[in-house]
Amino acid sequence: MERAELDGGVVSADVSAGVAAGRGAVSRRRAVGVLVLRRIALAVPVLLVVACGVFLLGAASPFDPIHQYYGENVFTASDQQLDRTRDELGLDDPIVVRFGHWLGGIVTGDLGTSRVFHQPVADVLAERLPWTLLLAGTGIVVAALLALVLGVVTAWRQGGLLDRIVTAVGQGMEGLPSFVVAFAAIGVFSLGLGWLPVAGVTDGDADATFAQVAEHLVLPALVLGVSQAPWLVLHLRQSLLTALADDHVIGARARGLPERLVVTGHALPTALLPFLNVLGTRVPELVTGAVLVETVFSWPGAASAMVEAGLAVDYPLLAVLALLATVAVLLGSLLADIATVVTDPRVRADG
């Protein structure tokens, strides 16, 4: 009886908090707007510096673009021809002019032409980015689900057998490069058991139907998810352990609430706030993982295009992809902060 009253009190307190949140919804939306604007203002100089750095690296590189433009014909072409092409491409302009030209092109949407794929960089991106987004999206969902399940179970039964196994494996896997995981997965599931295909998005020239793509997505997405998961699992476990020691959780226990409700209803929401934030700041690792996993599985995405562009010194594509990855990282941290502002009533604005 008493317990029911107490819980009723908690519920009514929650309701009044909800009403307050409803009143605060407008200011909350404004807070998000201010946050987005501030972040964009901060992102512009970062992107400019990255663009400048990448451009200077390219300008100081010993590779001469004229050699790539001509291929082996560079040896038979006359000096006049070479000079004329240099003139047309603007290769002899002062470096500031070239940088301005290149940056202007990127801002206005003219990303240049990829030399390795023999098509405009924008087309390469349009073709390959969806595949990378599919793989990375599935990978992060797999990682988050693994982290939720394992993190909750291990924190709940801290010191138990499963906890010790998961913690040890998790700490061990942090030192494990994702391509080693990929090799193990190929060895077991493709070559050993013959369940799943080794590479690509379809069998040979088959059409990219849903079934085909799904079958080919399983292994790379699982590998990407599993190799991203350990850090997330350990992080969620740790923040859940801290949350379990909080006053409100001890209060919930003291009221005799069932253990399941205490963990999932009272401790987990507190622990999920930092987890949400962490998920957004893991974009660099996700991009890195995508590069390695796409390469192992010959996945035709933008991340493996980065490797091909690197191998062929395809400067326009390299630079655009590096900038794009930076945008993804900044976007990830922005989304994490928005999620925090939206879900955490204590956070008022950008800190």
Added chain:
Amino acid sequence: MAEREIVAGAIGQWRQAARTRAGTPRGGAGGRARLRLGVGAGLLGVLVLAAIVVPWLWPASEQLFDYTQVRLPPSGEHVFGTDQAGRDLFVRTLAGLRVSLLVAAICAVGAITLGTAVGAVAGFLGGWPDRVLMRLLDTVNAVPHLLLGIVIVALYRGSLTAVIVSIVVTHWTTVARIVRAEVLSLRRRPFVDAAISGGATRGHILRRHILPAVAGQAALSAVLVLPHAVWHETALSFLGLGLPPHLASIGNILSDARSELLLGGWWNVAFPSVLLVLTTLATAGIAATLRDRLVPRRRSELAL
């Protein structure tokens, strides 16, 4: 009976909560930490010794082609088997480990030199130099490190220097952050005030009072950087953008091994991977233990 169990459980949980707050999440962490340090150091010692001694004493070189011995599975004669060119994978893997460790060590030294310099200057000067340097650090961290490495190595390909530079450029930020935080707390200490009132110049204080005091932290952060550097070099070499092929690093070996795995040669992948993982685990274990020991407050603050 059942009630007593519940009470005992609750007390256990409260005790746990108290420990978590006090910053010692687990009782008896000292013994475990000592064990982790011992195992890590022992393992790393054995691996380093093997990487130095074996390629040196082994009768065949790691680059020796032998087309009569192609793609042999592990046996008494070839402990790790042979690859597609008949090279003995045992000696090749250990030679690769030597290259990987050497490159990582050079990179770690480079990264702590650059990181300490930047961190010390930023922390000591404060004001706008600090803000500019920290924004630069954030900018470097905003580009995924492997991608920045790919750009650098691709544009200056085929040289060991490019790989080393690419690792140093992406790894100094960790050191700089640690050193800056340390310098920020040091410059408020009485001995710095004493030096200032004694008429010492800023350069002198930085050289004689601040840098020696952060040297320990900087050296520790080198251990933290080491496993990352091994990982980074291996990943670049694996993608074909790392060390030149004549240097057999673990990454180069694994790069060749992918096609061999598809032909059934699991040993091409398995043994180099295991050695790589053991190496990074050993260094990471040492780093974690040293961090807990040298920076005790960090355990309770970060609790990671």
